[in-house]
Amino acid sequence: MFQGSLLDRADEAGPRPLSEARRTRLAHGAWIDVLPAWIPGADALFERLHTSVPWRGESRRMYDRVVDVPRLLSFYNEGTELPDPVLDEAKAALNAHYEEELGEPFRTAGLCLYRDGRDSVAWHGDRIGRGARADTMVAILSVGAPRQLLLRPRGGGPAIKRELGHGDLIVMGGSCQRTWDHAIPKSTRAVGPRISIQFRPRGVR
Ligand SMILES: O=C(O)CCC(=O)C(=O)O
Numbered sequence: 581m582f583q584g585s586l587l588d589r590a591d592e593a594g595p596r597p598l599s600e601a602r603r604t605r606l607a608h609g610a611w612i613d614v615l616p617a618w619i620p621g622a623d624a625l626f627e628r629l630h631t632s633v634p635w636r637g638e639s640r641r642m643y644d645r646v647v648d649v650p651r652l653l654s655f656y657n658e659g660t661e662l663p664d665p666v667l668d669e670a671k672a673a674l675n676a677h678y679e680e681e682l683g684e685p686f687r688t689a690g691l692c693l694y695r696d697g698r699d700s701v702a703w704h705g706d707r708i709g710r711g712a713r714a715d716t717m718v719a720i721l722s723v724g725a726p727r728q729l730l731l732r733p734r735g736g737g738p739a740i741k742r743e744l745g746h747g748d749l750i751v752m753g754g755s756c757q758r759t760w761d762h763a764i765p766k767s768t769r770a771v772g773p774r775i776s777i778q779f780r781p782r783g784v785r
């Protein structure tokens with residue numbers, strides 16, 4: 581389906597079919613699919629997103645203080661144009677592969693920019709919406725510097741770790757958002773910027 585598409589780059593291997601993603605079943609009905617180096621042209625995509633996305637800082641109330649969220653954000657709701665055609669193609673490919681299992685399409689895209697190792701996301705599940713109650717999927721495309729994604733069962737138990745590298749895809753599925761938490765920890769090493777693109781169905785945040 582990518583023939584002649586924007587994801588094709590003559591100088592690189594073509595995009596890997598999503599059927600090559602490896603599924604790991606986790607406890608409590610959660611699973612992750614991982615497909616390293618999913619998209620070609622990741623360098624150019626990173627550069628375009630880094631410069632053209634209207635990145636915003638956010639602050640959140642934490643107990644009695646207001647603190648800056650340690651990353652920059654940009655959210656593309658359904659019905660709004662994605663910031664890059666490669667993201668439209670990525671979403672279409674994800675829907676072609678996952679929509680039947682998911683029961684609905686991915687519709688929104690949340691983008692995060694981790695400027696360096698001090699940026700992070702704390703332990704959480706995507707439970708603002710339906711992910712708190714129902715099985716769902718969150719598909720994350722990473723570009724830029726590799727960072728660790730940690731996952732741990734909410735009820736306690738050891739964490740698992742996956743390095744998310746340039747062009748990699750991870751899909752969290754099943755009960756993952758309500759029975760597991762995930763985090764991108766800060767890194768004390770010198771790391772360059774990373775952009776993550778999270779595709780979610782309607783009503784999942
Ligand atoms: O940056 C990532 O890969 C994870 C981001 C995340 O968990 C979120 O925005 O909910």
Ligand SMILES: [Fe+2]
Pocket residue numbers: 704705706762
């Ligand atoms: Fe998340």
